[in-house]
Amino acid sequence: MSDRIVFTRGVPPPEAFPTDELGECFDAAIRNDTNVVLQYGQQPGYAPLREELAKEYGVSETEILVGNGSLQLQDLVSAHLVGPGMAVYTEQPSYDRAITTFRRRGARVTGIPLEDDGISVERLEAAVEREVPAFVYLVPDFQNPAGATLSLEKRQRIVELANRYGFRVIEDIPYRKLRYRGEDLPLLRDIDPSPVITMSSFSKLLSPGIRVGFMIAPADLVSAVTRLGEDTYLSPVLPTQAAVAEYLRRDWLTPNIERLKDLYRPRWETMTEAVRRELPDAHAFIPDGGFFVSIMLPEDANTENLIGRAKDVDLVLTPGAAFFADPDDGESVPGDRFVRLPFCAVTPEQIDEGVRRLTSVL
Numbered sequence: 417m418s419d420r421i422v423f424t425r426g427v428p429p430p431e432a433f434p435t436d437e438l439g440e441c442f443d444a445a446i447r448n449d450t451n452v453v454l455q456y457g458q459q460p461g462y463a464p465l466r467e468e469l470a471k472e473y474g475v476s477e478t479e480i481l482v483g484n485g486s487l488q489l490q491d492l493v494s495a496h497l498v499g500p501g502m503a504v505y506t507e508q509p510s511y512d513r514a515i516t517t518f519r520r521r522g523a524r525v526t527g528i529p530l531e532d533d534g535i536s537v538e539r540l541e542a543a544v545e546r547e548v549p550a551f552v553y554l555v556p557d558f559q560n561p562a563g564a565t566l567s568l569e570k571r572q573r574i575v576e577l578a579n580r581y582g583f584r585v586i587e588d589i590p591y592r593k594l595r596y597r598g599e600d601l602p603l604l605r606d607i608d609p610s611p612v613i614t615m616s617s618f619s620k621l622l623s624p625g626i627r628v629g630f631m632i633a634p635a636d637l638v639s640a641v642t643r644l645g646e647d648t649y650l651s652p653v654l655p656t657q658a659a660v661a662e663y664l665r666r667d668w669l670t671p672n673i674e675r676l677k678d679l680y681r682p683r684w685e686t687m688t689e690a691v692r693r694e695l696p697d698a699h700a701f702i703p704d705g706g707f708f709v710s711i712m713l714p715e716d717a718n719t720e721n722l723i724g725r726a727k728d729v730d731l732v733l734t735p736g737a738a739f740f741a742d743p744d745d746g747e748s749v750p751g752d753r754f755v756r757l758p759f760c761a762v763t764p765e766q767i768d769e770g771v772r773r774l775t776s777v778l
């Protein structure tokens with residue numbers, strides 16, 4: 417068997433990193449604002465970066481918190497909003513680490529079925545009528561793990577539900593700027609910011625290692641989460657935040673995103689074609705951007721020990737069940753039939769060969 421093919425983590429490949437430019441920005445950031453950047457302080461995040469983000473999203477700086485990656489902000493928000501045994505609703509499937517984080521904070525996490533155009537709003541409404549959650553967590557653009565994008569109509573209905581029943585919605589949008597076709601849909605916060613917490617990060621646009629993520633929320637929530645952050649890590653990592661601020665100041669982000677789209681688009685096309693060609697009986701989610709194609713295998717597919725048998729042909733897969741929370745209807749979840757296929761960190765040749773290997777073990 418030839419080389420191992422890894423269809424597991426959704427991470428940028430090394431060729432995606434703007435290494436030289438980031439190096440220049442780190443250098444400038446540390447030298448130009450030494451006393452701030454190398455010191456404790458600026459708990460809600462590096463002020464010039466908050467200013468840039470406030471401008472971009474049309475909010476006040478008091479509504480912006482920049483922290484050490486968006487996952488930690490999700491965790492701190494959960495610590496603030498979730499009491500023991502409270503309900504949290506996610507798409508089903510959803511981002512596995514978010515499910516884990518919410519559970520660790522005491523939430524009962526229920527997955528609401530994901531359709532081609534996003535979460536089922538009927539099923540969400542039924543769940544909300546049974547119990548109003550601490551929050552609903554959504555990845556509306558090119559969802560991790562499935563790739564689906566939430567339609568405009570559903571965005572409007574979800575915001576309306578949130579206002580009617582009085583719950584918050586977290587929209588987590590780290591992939592949003594990596595769109596390969598079509599037009600942006602409004603953010604949920606563009607429809608009405610009051611029930612919405614927006615989370616994003618520079619992990620997929622610059623580098624995950626720099627750990628620069630942010631949230632946009634009403635000022636009182638930002639203050640409360642900032643205090644939790646201060647109690648947790650004292651002060652955020654200012655040198656990397658300052659390097660990102662410098663990167664934005666130099667107007668380098670837009671060209672970098674264009675470069676990333678040129679890198680990822682052929683991989684996305686190859687994965688889409690390979691799945692359609694090799695797995696015509698599977699239900700495929702074909703995204704308009706982001707990192708993930710995914711498939712739901714037909715009920716009669718041989719999924720017995722799929723991960724182990726894939727390993728035997730040098731193909732590494734993530735177990736699908738990790739992306740599933742508790743079901744909303746008591747039925748068993750189809751985790752064994754769900755396969756996430758991240759395409760960004762593999763070459764078109766590896767994608768074709770990997771999908772062939774997957775087909776050979778089904």
Ligand SMILES: Cc1ncc(COP(=O)(O)O)c(C=O)c1O
Nearest residue numbers: 485486487511555560617619629
């Ligand atoms: C949907 C989603 N949210 C959050 C994260 C974590 O991002 P960060 O690196 O900013 O913590 C990821 C990373 O894969 C993700 O897919």
